[in-house]
Amino acid sequence: MVEMELESGDVFIIEGLLNLKVKKGEVLVSGGLHKKGKEITVPPARVVLLESSKNATIEYEKKEGGKIKKLPERTIPSDWDSVIDEIIEAKPERVIILGETDTGKTFFSAYMANRLLNNGISSAIVDTDIGQSDVGPPGSIGLGVVDSYIGMFSEVQTRNAYFVGSMSPSGHMLEYLVGMKRMAELGQKEADLTMVDTPGWVTGGAGRALQHFGAELLNPDFVIGLQRENELEHLLKSVPGKARRLQVSDKIRERSREERSALRKRTLSKYFEGSEEIVLNIKKVKFGRTYLGTGKEIETESLDIEGIVYAEKIPEGIIVVSEKGLEESEKQKLQQEFGKVNALKIGDEKYVFVSLVDKDGNLIGVGSINKIDYSDGKISIATPRVESEKVDKIQFGSMKIKPSGEEVGTIRPGTF
Amino acid sequence: MTLEHSAFQGLFEKLVEIIEKHKDNPQAIKVILKELDKEYKKIPVYPRIIGETLPEVVNQVEAEDLENGAKVIISLKDGSKVTGEIEKINSDELVLSDCKKIGPAEDLEKSSVSKEKISKISELKSDLIAENWPSLDFEVEE
Numbered sequence: 001m002v003e004m005e006l007e008s009g010d011v012f013i014i015e016g017l018l019n020l021k022v023k024k025g026e027v028l029v030s031g032g033l034h035k036k037g038k039e040i041t042v043p044p045a046r047v048v049l050l051e052s053s054k055n056a057t058i059e060y061e062k063k064e065g066g067k068i069k070k071l072p073e074r075t076i077p078s079d080w081d082s083v084i085d086e087i088i089e090a091k092p093e094r095v096i097i098l099g100e101t102d103t104g105k106t107f108f109s110a111y112m113a114n115r116l117l118n119n120g121i122s123s124a125i126v127d128t129d130i131g132q133s134d135v136g137p138p139g140s141i142g143l144g145v146v147d148s149y150i151g152m153f154s155e156v157q158t159r160n161a162y163f164v165g166s167m168s169p170s171g172h173m174l175e176y177l178v179g180m181k182r183m184a185e186l187g188q189k190e191a192d193l194t195m196v197d198t199p200g201w202v203t204g205g206a207g208r209a210l211q212h213f214g215a216e217l218l219n220p221d222f223v224i225g226l227q228r229e230n231e232l233e234h235l236l237k238s239v240p241g242k243a244r245r246l247q248v249s250d251k252i253r254e255r256s257r258e259e260r261s262a263l264r265k266r267t268l269s270k271y272f273e274g275s276e277e278i279v280l281n282i283k284k285v286k287f288g289r290t291y292l293g294t295g296k297e298i299e300t301e302s303l304d305i306e307g308i309v310y311a312e313k314i315p316e317g318i319i320v321v322s323e324k325g326l327e328e329s330e331k332q333k334l335q336q337e338f339g340k341v342n343a344l345k346i347g348d349e350k351y352v353f354v355s356l357v358d359k360d361g362n363l364i365g366v367g368s369i370n371k372i373d374y375s376d377g378k379i380s381i382a383t384p385r386v387e388s389e390k391v392d393k394i395q396f397g398s399m400k401i402k403p404s405g406e407e408v409g410t411i412r413p414g415t416f
Numbered sequence: 417m418t419l420e421h422s423a424f425q426g427l428f429e430k431l432v433e434i435i436e437k438h439k440d441n442p443q444a445i446k447v448i449l450k451e452l453d454k455e456y457k458k459i460p461v462y463p464r465i466i467g468e469t470l471p472e473v474v475n476q477v478e479a480e481d482l483e484n485g486a487k488v489i490i491s492l493k494d495g496s497k498v499t500g501e502i503e504k505i506n507s508d509e510l511v512l513s514d515c516k517k518i519g520p521a522e523d524l525e526k527s528s529v530s531k532e533k534i535s536k537i538s539e540l541k542s543d544l545i546a547e548n549w550p551s552l553d554f555e556v557e558e
Contacts, residue, residue, distance in 0.1 A: 165417050166417070171417075171421065172417055172421075173421070174417075174421060175417060257549075257551070258551075261551035264551075289417050289418060289419055290418045290419065291418070291419070396417070396418045397417065398417050398418065400554075407551070407552075407554070408554060408555070409554040409555070409556065410552075410554065411418055412425075413417060413418055413419060413420040413421065413425055414418060414419065414420045414425070415418050416418040
C-alpha cells in the first residue's frame, strides 16, 4: 500500500483495478463523502474522481491496469452541478440519463446520486448496461438504491433485476423495455428519485425506437443528455420530459471493442465465481421465453422414429429431442403430421444462458445449463449462490456462456 | 429469448433455403430477388407474407401444363438454360420469345485468363465476423 497526503482542493482521477482506503480526514469520491476507515475498490476499466476538501491521507494499492493521476483542477463540468441543483430543487420522480457509449453516463449517475444524498434525497438506479452490469447479474437490467455514499455503482447492492438474456439490447427490445419499466416501478417504491442509465445505442431506427419508446414508457420528468456535440438532439427534441444538455467530461476515455469484450468477460467470470451445479426437476420447474416445456408431452414410441428421447406437441407443431438429430425424411414425416418441427439434439442445451426466477417472479440468479436429462427428467445448471428449492422458473436467454465467463455462441431465436 | 420476436428471421431463413434450392440456377435466383424487392416495396411491414409467397415464384411444371404467355426457365440436358416467354406450344417443341440462353457451368482444374480480356474482377471474402468482430466469432455446426 502506498500512503499519500492530500491537500484541500487536490483532485485525482483513478482507474481500476485499484484498492483505496481513507486513512485520515475525509475525501469525496464521485461527489460522495468518504470518511476515515472507508475502503473502496475501483474495478478494472472503471474510473472515479477523488477530491479533497480538507487535508486527508489515503493509502492505495494499484493492481492490473490500476492508475492514479493528479489533475491540475476539478474536471467535472460546471453545468453538471447546475443541472443537479435544478433537480434537487424540482424533486422529480423519474430521470433518464442519455448518452452514446463512453460518455460517462454511469459516472454522472453515481455523482448525481451522491449529490442528491448530500441533500437528503435517496435515489434508485436502473442499470441497463446489460453487458457490463454494475448492478444486477450480467445480461440483466439491475435495480439498486443509493442510500449511502458510493464511489461507483458496483458498490450498490442489487435490490432486483430483470433478465434480458443477452449482452446487448439489440434483438431484445421487448425484454429491455419490460425490464426497464419494471425496475423503474420498483425503484419508485424504494427511493425518492429513480434514474435510468440507458444504453449507448442512440441512433439508427432500432436505437431511436429503443430510446423513444423507453422514454414514452417511463414518462420521465427530466431527460439528461450527455453529449460531445449534438449527437442526442434528435432524441432530446422528441422524447417526453424536460431535456437538459450536458457536456461530456474531457477525462472520459473511449474504450476499444477489445476492451469492451474483455470487460464483459471479466464481469461474467466474476459473477460465476464459486458456481455450483443445481439440479431441477423439469416436470416441476416452469420454462419461460422458450417453446420447450410449454406444450403437451407425447409418447416417443408413438412417433415411430428411432433415437427420439423426448417429444412435445405445441400449437405451432412439435418439439423433438433426439440422440443424433433427425434425418431429412424423418423431419418431413413429422412436418406432415404436426406442422412446424423444432428438432433438437441431446447436448444442444449445453451452456445456454438462463435466468432463475422465484415464485414471486423475482430474478434470483443467472446460470449456464450443463445438461437436460430427458430420461431422468432433470436439468442441471451451473450458477453461484442460488438455492435450487427457490427456483420456480427457468428463462432462456439468447447466448451460450461457459461458467468460466467465456461467451461461446448465440442461439437462433426459436431453437428451444 | 429463444422466441422469434420478428418475422424477418423467418424471411431470412426462407431466402437461405430458396437460394440453396436454386443455387445452380442463377436466373431463378435473379427472378426471386426481383420479386422479393417488389413485394418488400409493397409490404415492408409484413415480412411473414413475403416469406410465404417467395417459394412460389419458381415452380417446376410439365410442358403440357404451360400456356402461351407464361414466363419460364428451361433447363436443357446439356446443362444450359433458356429463359423467355412461351409464344407457342407445338406437339414436339416450345417456341419462346424474348429469350436468353446461358451455357452450362464448367468445372476446370486450372484456367489462365488474358488480362486484355478482363473487364472486372471481384475478390471473394469470407470469415468477415472473425476479421471485424473477433469476440463474436463463435464455432458453429455447418
